[in-house]
Amino acid sequence: MVVAVLQGSVRSERMGDRVAKWVISQLKARGHEVVLVDAAVLDLPLLDKMWKELKRGSDARSAELRGKLRPVAELYARADGFVIVSGEYNHSVPPALTNLLDYFLEEYLYRPSAIVCYSTGGYGGVRAAMQLRALLAEVGMSSIPSLQAIPKVGQALSVDGLALTQALAEGTVQFFDEFDWYMAALAAGRKLSDPRRN
Numbered sequence: 001m002v003v004a005v006l007q008g009s010v011r012s013e014r015m016g017d018r019v020a021k022w023v024i025s026q027l028k029a030r031g032h033e034v035v036l037v038d039a040a041v042l043d044l045p046l047l048d049k050m051w052k053e054l055k056r057g058s059d060a061r062s063a064e065l066r067g068k069l070r071p072v073a074e075l076y077a078r079a080d081g082f083v084i085v086s087g088e089y090n091h092s093v094p095p096a097l098t099n100l101l102d103y104f105l106e107e108y109l110y111r112p113s114a115i116v117c118y119s120t121g122g123y124g125g126v127r128a129a130m131q132l133r134a135l136l137a138e139v140g141m142s143s144i145p146s147l148q149a150i151p152k153v154g155q156a157l158s159v160d161g162l163a164l165t166q167a168l169a170e171g172t173v174q175f176f177d178e179f180d181w182y183m184a185a186l187a188a189g190r191k192l193s194d195p196r197r198n
């Protein structure tokens with residue numbers, strides 16, 4: 001399966017890096033092709049035009065953004081699933097993550113998403129995750145039932161994305177199994193009839 005991992009924190013001292021690294025290693029261990037979509041690397045401006053509008057824009061700004069976003073659009077077109085790595089800012093979704101998601105819409109359809117949320121506090125970002133669920137359903141990549149929450153992220157993961165707690169090292173099988181199931185089920189559904197091509 002092809003999995004896009006979206007990392008939506010752009011803070012210079014972000015914890016999201018270690019979470020994304022951990023997610024990527026878990027997915028690769030399951031044999032998936034994994035590609036990171038990092039909001040900090042893309043350095044996108046606050047949304048003016050969506051990808052579908054940028055595609056036909058003739059101005060210099062559209063051309064520059066097209067260059068940045070074309071590889072992302074190509075990745076999304078062949079992705080079987082999306083893992084959304086989300087911190088929690090004021091009990092809500094980090095704005096750079098929302099901004100990254102908002103550039104696309106049709107490109108997400110008929111694929112599942114899985115939320116990996118985290119925070120330096122004890123709740124692991126679950127309040128943001130509840131809002132993220134509504135957003136992901138709206139853009140057409142409904143999230144799987146299980147969440148992977150990582151509380152006290154600085155103690156749970158090393159800077160290299162290695163699990164430092166037993167709970168994280170051993171307790172995540174069901175989450176990734178479930179994601180695999182949804183990816184396979186929706187891939188089979190798209191094979192029967194792909195509404196994106198109808």
Ligand SMILES: Cc1cc2nc3c(=O)[nH]c(=O)nc-3n(C[C@H](O)[C@H](O)[C@H](O)COP(=O)(O)O)c2cc1C
Pocket residue numbers: 009010011013014015016017087088089090091092118119120121122123124125
């Ligand atoms: C603007 C802002 C708001 C925050 N609000 C919350 C919050 O509501 N709940 C929480 O548990 N942590 C909160 N935190 C702490 C974050 O969990 C912590 O900074 C985490 O590392 C953020 O992810 P990042 O480092 O990848 O950006 C907040 C941090 C920032 C910068």
